[in-house]
Amino acid sequence: MSRILIEMKGICKEFPGVKAVQDGLFSLEEGEIHSLIGENGAGKSTLMKVLYGMYVPEEGSIAVKGETYPSLTPKQAIGLGIGMVHQEFMLVREMTVLENIILGFEPRRGGRIDRRAALEKIEYYADTYGLRVHPDKKVEEISVGEAQRVEIIKTLYRGAEILVLDEPTAVLTPQEAEQLFCILRSMKEGGKSIVFISHKLQEVLAISDRITVMRGGKHIATVAGSSTSAPELARLMVGREVFLGGSPVPAAKGDVALSVENIFVPGEKELSKLRGVSFSVRKGEILGIAGVNGNGQSELAEAIAGLRQVQRGRVVLGGAEVQNMPPRRIREHGLSHIPEDRNQRGLDRFSDVKENLAACSVSEPPLSSLGVIRWGKVREFAEGLIRSYDIRPAGADIEASGLSGGNAQKVVVAREVSRKAEVLLASQPTRGVDIGSIETIRNELNRAKEAGAAVVLISSDLEEILSLSDRIAVMFEGRITGEVDSSEADEEKLGLLMTGGGTHV
Amino acid sequence: MYKTSWGSTLMTIILSLALGAGAILLLGYDPIEAYYQLFRGAFVGKFNIGGVMERFVPLMLTALAFAVSAKVAVFNVGVEGELYLGAIAAAWAGYAFTGLHPLVHIPLCFAVAMVASGAWGAIPGALKAYWKVNEVCVTILMNYVAIYFTSYLVGNPFSARASIPRTPTIEESARLLRILRPSRANIGLFVALGVLVLVWWMLYHTNWGYKLRHVGQNPFFSEYVGIPPKKVMIWGMILSGAIGGLAGAIEVMGIHGHFLDNFSPGIAFDGMLASLIAKNDIRMVPVLSLFLAVLKTGALGMERFTGVPKTLIDTIIAVFILLAAMEGLFAYSRRRSARSSGEEAA
Ligand SMILES: Nc1ncnc2c1ncn2[C@@H]1O[C@H](COP(=O)(O)OP(=O)(O)OP(=O)(O)O)[C@@H](O)[C@H]1O
Ligand SMILES: [Mg+2]
Numbered sequence: 001m002s003r004i005l006i007e008m009k010g011i012c013k014e015f016p017g018v019k020a021v022q023d024g025l026f027s028l029e030e031g032e033i034h035s036l037i038g039e040n041g042a043g044k045s046t047l048m049k050v051l052y053g054m055y056v057p058e059e060g061s062i063a064v065k066g067e068t069y070p071s072l073t074p075k076q077a078i079g080l081g082i083g084m085v086h087q088e089f090m091l092v093r094e095m096t097v098l099e100n101i102i103l104g105f106e107p108r109r110g111g112r113i114d115r116r117a118a119l120e121k122i123e124y125y126a127d128t129y130g131l132r133v134h135p136d137k138k139v140e141e142i143s144v145g146e147a148q149r150v151e152i153i154k155t156l157y158r159g160a161e162i163l164v165l166d167e168p169t170a171v172l173t174p175q176e177a178e179q180l181f182c183i184l185r186s187m188k189e190g191g192k193s194i195v196f197i198s199h200k201l202q203e204v205l206a207i208s209d210r211i212t213v214m215r216g217g218k219h220i221a222t223v224a225g226s227s228t229s230a231p232e233l234a235r236l237m238v239g240r241e242v243f244l245g246g247s248p249v250p251a252a253k254g255d256v257a258l259s260v261e262n263i264f265v266p267g268e269k270e271l272s273k274l275r276g277v278s279f280s281v282r283k284g285e286i287l288g289i290a291g292v293n294g295n296g297q298s299e300l301a302e303a304i305a306g307l308r309q310v311q312r313g314r315v316v317l318g319g320a321e322v323q324n325m326p327p328r329r330i331r332e333h334g335l336s337h338i339p340e341d342r343n344q345r346g347l348d349r350f351s352d353v354k355e356n357l358a359a360c361s362v363s364e365p366p367l368s369s370l371g372v373i374r375w376g377k378v379r380e381f382a383e384g385l386i387r388s389y390d391i392r393p394a395g396a397d398i399e400a401s402g403l404s405g406g407n408a409q410k411v412v413v414a415r416e417v418s419r420k421a422e423v424l425l426a427s428q429p430t431r432g433v434d435i436g437s438i439e440t441i442r443n444e445l446n447r448a449k450e451a452g453a454a455v456v457l458i459s460s461d462l463e464e465i466l467s468l469s470d471r472i473a474v475m476f477e478g479r480i481t482g483e484v485d486s487s488e489a490d491e492e493k494l495g496l497l498m499t500g501g502g503t504h505v
Numbered sequence: 506m507y508k509t510s511w512g513s514t515l516m517t518i519i520l521s522l523a524l525g526a527g528a529i530l531l532l533g534y535d536p537i538e539a540y541y542q543l544f545r546g547a548f549v550g551k552f553n554i555g556g557v558m559e560r561f562v563p564l565m566l567t568a569l570a571f572a573v574s575a576k577v578a579v580f581n582v583g584v585e586g587e588l589y590l591g592a593i594a595a596a597w598a599g600y601a602f603t604g605l606h607p608l609v610h611i612p613l614c615f616a617v618a619m620v621a622s623g624a625w626g627a628i629p630g631a632l633k634a635y636w637k638v639n640e641v642c643v644t645i646l647m648n649y650v651a652i653y654f655t656s657y658l659v660g661n662p663f664s665a666r667a668s669i670p671r672t673p674t675i676e677e678s679a680r681l682l683r684i685l686r687p688s689r690a691n692i693g694l695f696v697a698l699g700v701l702v703l704v705w706w707m708l709y710h711t712n713w714g715y716k717l718r719h720v721g722q723n724p725f726f727s728e729y730v731g732i733p734p735k736k737v738m739i740w741g742m743i744l745s746g747a748i749g750g751l752a753g754a755i756e757v758m759g760i761h762g763h764f765l766d767n768f769s770p771g772i773a774f775d776g777m778l779a780s781l782i783a784k785n786d787i788r789m790v791p792v793l794s795l796f797l798a799v800l801k802t803g804a805l806g807m808e809r810f811t812g813v814p815k816t817l818i819d820t821i822i823a824v825f826i827l828l829a830a831m832e833g834l835f836a837y838s839r840r841r842s843a844r845s846s847g848e849e850a851a
Contacts, residue, residue, distance in 0.1 A: 307729060328731030339729060348723040359719070359730040363712040371712050 003030045005162060005193055006051065011060035013046055015402065018393050020046040024060065025219035026212060028162065033184060033194045035204040035225070038214035038237055039434040040406020041392050044197050045087055047214070048164045052084040053077040083155025084164040087197075087405065087432075088343075089147055091139045097146075098122065098135040101154045125156050129186050130179075143294075145176035152183070163187070164195040167405070169203060170432035173293050173460060181207055199406075199434045201230040213237055238436040248470050248486050249446050254283030257334070257454035258304070258423045263313030263323070265296075265303045272311065273299045275478045281454040283422065286445065288469030288486075289458045290494050296478040297458045298340055301427045304456075305337045306330040307345075318422055331360065334422035338412055338429050340458070346412040347400045354382035354396040357415050389414040390440065406433040410440070417444045424448050427458045442468060462491055476500045514789065514829075517782075518796060521825035528820060529813055539813045546806015547799045555688020556802045557795075559760065562690075562697045563588070563769075565794035566752035567776025568783070569701055570745045574626075575785040576708065577741030578721040579633060583626065583644030584749040585773035586651030590625050591618035591750025593655045596757045596764035597663055599675025610678040611758070615696075618754035619747035625651065626746020627739055634735035652767070659766045670766035681759035691759030698791075700751065704744075705787045717741050749773065775801075778822075782829040797822060 004027055011024035021043040028034050036044050049055045051062060053072035062069050064080045072080070091100050098118060107117040125131055131149045139147060148168055155163055165184075169177040184194055184207060198204050204211060208225035213236040220236050234242040259280035267273025274296045281287045291297055302308035304315055306327040315323040318334040325333075339345040347356050358378045361367050367377050382396040391403075391410045400408060413429060426445060430438045445468060449455050459465050465472055466489060473483045474497035482497040526536035547557050567584045574581035595618040602610060629647060632638035656670070665673040681691040708714035716732045720741070724734040752772070757764055779797055783789035800822060804815035 305729070326731075326733060327728055328733065331731050337729070344723070344725045345729045346726070348719055348726045350722045351719065355715075355719075359726075362715055368712055373710055373712060373715060375710070 002032070004028070005030050005065055007063040008047070008051060009061050009063075011047060011050055011057045011062075013043075013050055013055055013057045017395065017398070018402075019217050021050070021057070022217045023219065024050075024057075024214075024217070025222075026051075027222075028193050028195060029210075030193055031188060031191055032209040033188055033196055033207055035196045035198065035208040035211045036214065037198065037201070037204055037211060037233065038220075039436050040409075041404035042214040042237075042434075043217040044214055045166055045404070046217075048084060048166060048195065048197065051077065052082060052164065078158050078160075081159055081161035082164070083158060083160025083162065085148065085151040085155060085166060085168060087166040087170070089151060091147060091150060093140040094138065096136055096138055097133050097142065097150050100139055100150060101135075101157050103154075105158055121157060122153060125153050128190060129156075129183050131183060143176075144171045145173070145179070148172070148180070149183070160192070162193045162195070164197075166197045167199070167432060168196070169198055169200060170405075174462075175292070177203065199432065199438075201233050201435070204233070205230060215239060234435055237434065242435055242439055246467050248286065248468055249450065251284045251450045253285050253470075254452060256280045257283050257318065258456065259314075259316045260300075260304065261314040261316065263303060263315065264311040265299050265308060266311060267296070267299050273478050274303065276313070277475075277478070277480055278313075279473050279480060279483070281423070281456055283452050283454050284449055285470045286449050286455040286457055286468050288465035288472040289456065289475060290462060290465045290472055291460065291475035291498055293460045295475045297460075297475055298427070299478075300475070301337070301340065301425055301458055304330075304425055305335065305339075331421075336416040336419045336421035336424045338416050338424075338426040340427035340431075342409055342412050347408055349401040350399065352397050352399050353386070353391070353403070353411060354378055356400050356411050357382045357385050357396075360415060360419060385414040385418055389444075390437075406437045409433050410437055413441050413444060417448055420448075420451065420453070422453060424453050424455045425458075426455065428460065429457070430459075430461070430464060462494060465494070466491070474498055514783075514792065517825065517828045521821055521828050524824050525817070525821035528817060532813065532817070534811055534813045539807050539811045542810040543800070543803035543807040543818075545803075546809075547803035551685045552688045553802065553806065555685035555690035556805075557798050558685065558690035558694050559688060560801055561795055561798035562693050562759075563752045563756055563772045564776050564779060564798055565701065565791050566697050566748055566755070567773040568779040568790045568794050569704060569776075569787070570748040570752070570773070571777045571780040572783070572785040572787055572790055573704060573708075573717075573748060574742055574745035575780070576717050576721045577630075577738045578724070579630060579640050579738065579742055579745075581626070581629070581644055581742065581745055582641055582777065583629060583647050583651075584745070584752075584776060585769065585771065586644070586648040587622035587625055587746045587749030588753040588756075588769055588773050589651050589655045590753065591622040592753030592757045592768065593658055593663065593672070593764045594618040594621040594750065595679075595754035596672045596675060599679035599758060600673040600763075602679075603676055605676070605678050607678045607680075610676065611681065614675075614679050614758055615751060615754055618750040620750075622750025622753070623743040623747035626742040626744075626749070630739040630742025634738040655764070656766050659764060663764070665763065672764040674763045675758060679758055680762065681755065683759075689760045691755075693755035693759040696751075696755065700748065701787070701791060704748070708787065713740075752776075778826055782826055 006028040008024060008026040011021050013021040024047045026047060038044050046055060050057050053074040053076055056071045062072060101122060102118045107114040119135060122135055126133060131153050133146055133149050133153060168180060172180060188194060205225060210222055211225055212222045213220040215237060260278055262276050262278050263274055264272050264276060265274035277300060289297060299308060303310050306325050310323040314321050320333055322330045322333050343349060358367055358381055362373060367381060368374055379396050386394050386396065389410050391407050430441050445455055457468055469486050471483060471485055472489050473480050474494055476498060481500060484493060529536040529539050547553055567588060570584045571581055595614040598614040598617040629640045629643040632643055633640045659670045659672055663672045665671050681693050683691050708718060716737045719727045720732060720734045720737040727734045761768065775797060779793045780790055783793045800818050804818035807813050808815040
């Protein structure tokens, strides 16, 4: 057996009212890829932040290369060769890639920053591990996938031997994720040890030497990657059998509730990101919109919701033309919207959970009367949703920024689905969410459909699209390149449409 | 985001007074005697208590005005201008209308003042909301416009033709009843406290306040849930301006009895400081405004009886602001020391 690099024992870390990690246990061997999995809020990020010195645990010990510490500081951790790529990237958007990488660790010559030396070092990592980046571009100009490579180089640059990657694939397209795995494997071959946090069991199984499962802040099991299976891992994580996949449930279809007719919409950089998109959705039906991220799905959702200008074309909702109406009016015409960006759009992170849950209904009775908010009712309303959507920790007064990723998403889903609107527009509703919650959220979408809502599901996860949608439209470069019935769809056919094949444009 | 706590504010107050004591000692005076006189000068006798109240009212209202604009994410440096406009509008309504009952005349003067300064506040709000013009520059410049405009008015159309540039004296029916004579404190105090409670209640218990708070915290979220962020930002600025104007109106109707050119020595800037130290927390605004008012009033007594220059108080206030701004730093170093003590234990 190879040398044990890290041994964390009996770690306890509490936040006000939450035991984030209890008796946490984790070990890392030299040259292994060790996955850490668990539901949202299981304490994965917290445990790793303890290792990286960002949190001081109340109890426990951390042994690194044989030396035992009660806690570390980030500086010590970096000194010991530990590097972490966080769930939320920590890059300065206005600075270039190069500046971000060397920030705080600038190579100097004669009191000045030695750009040449920095570039050489970056190139070395780029070549060795296949980490392609553009050193002179500003971070705001690069893709998420590249931003992640920048984060990885940044940690390597600081001399990391041990890399902690917190949900690196949540924001990546399947292609980018595949690239990342190549990088991880070559780093492993280069002698680095890697901690990999993810919710996607297939990925975890494909890449891990060992897998540690956490639940409710506790260590549940550590298993060898070769001797386990997805169902077993799911059971360990959730504590019960989980059923994902399956095929769309049948429901009675009604009239057309939403139709989008030949719309043109500008993007951030292009004049027309969407060029003549049309589709319609009936009540009691889920229309899946598949496609590689960045082909106009975000713009489509924002245009329908009134958050982005429509240049040309019509959006008809509940019989009325709603394009370019303010979002409030569009909501009044019967739209609920789960936005893709939950941190900025979907939640007010500085407000508590009840204010977030009530945001769309607070100005109506019974939550308010004559313009005065009835906080008692708001609390009741919020606690009801917290219970039925199993939001954890179950507190109406917790600030939204203290929620783990998946629970934050459940707040958004709860608010939007509980409106029982005629049309539910769901953008990447399960991104970064654990399988237990994925199951909950998918069930909610099906339930909304059965209750007669028209659902538009935008997702880059093909498996999700296939298991929920009655019809599937595929987007490529701002157009819909094909529409197929779910009974005729398979990954191959969709894959072809997603890359622009199969059409005559 | 920071939240203030009573404990840390109290600590900051004590610490800044202690540093002030050190300075007094260095100047060769007795700090205990100086503070004793300071607090006597603020709290003993109707005149002194009234003096504190006199200062407290405009300070608190302008602090509140600043805090309200901060709730919609506007850094409103223009409260001073709003104070001037409100003051002159109230003075005009106070002398131009005659023969009214006080219960009609006083609210009328308040209303005229609040409309004038509210409309003034809407301008930077709209510029920021619709054209992303930096509100700090706009409001600083608009202060000059407002103050010179009132100078013009008292010199010409509104002039009392007296030896000093001022408006005619307002009607008796527009005057606010004095309390705590012989000081100039007046029932404007109760108006101000009422407005404070009302604004707090509106912010935290009405739909309107809900919108206001969320627009300031996250305009993207607000837009998405159906709150129009631009309109709400302008309404927040109108409210802020109106409160600033009310402060001016109370100065005229309760204290001076007329509008006097350049009457404010930067009251609204002190108010802004009070609000900044309170981290724009409405509940802390009156506490810190009172603290500043006490220091400023007591300073006179301190100087008279001990010879400690009253400008020293401004130093203490400056130290106080620095400390309040450093609070985050204290919290940080506490975390650090918790960590290093953990290491020593190992
Ligand atoms: N800074 C914080 N303040 C308060 N509570 C926190 C904080 N960070 C985490 N928590 C709480 O601690 C628990 C564990 O959170 P953690 O972020 O470690 O979960 P996670 O396993 O990484 O989940 P996810 O998969 O959603 O990222 C959660 O209940 C969370 O609400
Ligand atoms: Mg996490």
